Amino acid sequence: xxxxxxxxxxxxxxxxxxxxxxxxxxxxxxxxxxxxxxxxxxxxxxxxxxxxxxxxxxxxxxxxxxxxxxxxxxxxxxxxxxxxxxxxxxxxxxxxxxxxxxxxxxxxxxxxxxxxxxxxxxxxxxxxxxxxxxxxxxxxxxxxxxxxxxxxxxxxxxxxxxxxxxxxxxxxxxxxxxxxxxxxxxxxxxxxxxxxxxxxxxxxxxxxxxxxxxxxxxxxxxx
Amino acid sequence: xxxxxxxxxxxxxxxxxxxxxxxxxxxxxxxxxxxxxxxxxxxxxxxxxxxxxxxxxxxxxxxxxxxxxxxxxxxxxxxxxxxxxxxxxxxxxxxxxxxxxxxxxxxxxxxxxx
Numbered sequence: 001x002x003x004x005x006x007x008x009x010x011x012x013x014x015x016x017x018x019x020x021x022x023x024x025x026x027x028x029x030x031x032x033x034x035x036x037x038x039x040x041x042x043x044x045x046x047x048x049x050x051x052x053x054x055x056x057x058x059x060x061x062x063x064x065x066x067x068x069x070x071x072x073x074x075x076x077x078x079x080x081x082x083x084x085x086x087x088x089x090x091x092x093x094x095x096x097x098x099x100x101x102x103x104x105x106x107x108x109x110x111x112x113x114x115x116x117x118x119x120x121x122x123x124x125x126x127x128x129x130x131x132x133x134x135x136x137x138x139x140x141x142x143x144x145x146x147x148x149x150x151x152x153x154x155x156x157x158x159x160x161x162x163x164x165x166x167x168x169x170x171x172x173x174x175x176x177x178x179x180x181x182x183x184x185x186x187x188x189x190x191x192x193x194x195x196x197x198x199x200x201x202x203x204x205x206x207x208x209x210x211x212x213x214x215x216x217x218x219x220x221x222x223x
Numbered sequence: 224x225x226x227x228x229x230x231x232x233x234x235x236x237x238x239x240x241x242x243x244x245x246x247x248x249x250x251x252x253x254x255x256x257x258x259x260x261x262x263x264x265x266x267x268x269x270x271x272x273x274x275x276x277x278x279x280x281x282x283x284x285x286x287x288x289x290x291x292x293x294x295x296x297x298x299x300x301x302x303x304x305x306x307x308x309x310x311x312x313x314x315x316x317x318x319x320x321x322x323x324x325x326x327x328x329x330x331x332x333x334x335x336x337x
Contacts, residue, residue: 023232137225194319
């Protein structure tokens with residue numbers, strides 16, 4: 001606390017009514033305009049750490065060989081995920097947030113400079129593994145996707161309503177584990193739709209390939 | 224810690240408004256934050272105390288008005304506060320609804336001295 005000074009006049013109230021994070025939103029709007037100018041769709045993937053974002057991306061890249069894909073990897077630290085994506089040959093940019101729990105619009109603006117946007121149909125952004133913070137930061141994406149893996153439990157929408165309210169599609173991953181765990185797909189779907197009726201819910205396993213077609217079709221239909 | 228980014232933006236907004244109002248000091252800042260926006264009050268105040276040092280807003284006290292999440296039932300129009308593990312409409316039992324409150328995230332007013 002700073003030292004309080006002798007106050008000679010009475011404070012007066014000034015109306016502000018200004019939304020926070022507008023600076024980020026302005027950059028996000030620029031990003032969106034830039035993506036539109038290059039005719040590239042941008043899909044922002046949000047999920048907990050370990051939900052299977054990178055694994056799903058690898059399957060997606062393999063299944064969409066006819067399209068030109070770019071990837072932006074967001075992590076607090078390391079190049080691990082970008083290295084995995086780079087093995088497929090698609091252009092990839094690793095953004096390290098240096099401790100921040102989310103990507104923001106200026107990071108994306110800088111990151112896309114290293115991608116050949118004119119040659120790409122779609123850019124997948126793998127956001128930092130976190131179900132809370134990324135939701136508050138618009139990146140200029142065309143679509144928001146939420147991934148949730150079967151081990152996380154079907155009651156996740158009760159605990160993290162913000163993300164389920166903000167997404168255009170929810171993908172349940174690791175469906176090969178359904179026989180072993182108590183994840184009730186119908187209950188989960190009901191909760192997601194209770195909050196967000198426009199979000200489709202897809203269930204898949206990148207490991208067995210089951211359900212991956214429906215996801216890839218969802219992406220294709222939007223390009 | 225996204226509270227840092229938020230606090231930087233907060234400082235920018237109030238400095239702007241205070242200077243426009245020919246203020247010499249900002250004493251209090253009133254924020255409205257919805258439950259769904261997931262920001263931690265103490266953390267914002269902590270960053271604010273550091274970032275505002277040497278500015279017009281040094282020493283200002285932050286006040287948080289927390290807004291509970293409210294749904295409007297899509298089946299019957301009833302407005303209600305969802306419970307932690309029960310999103311059913313109390314009047315018709317339909318699950319969930321459109322979010323009509325809880326996403327607020329803005330600076331409402333500031334108190335300044337000229």
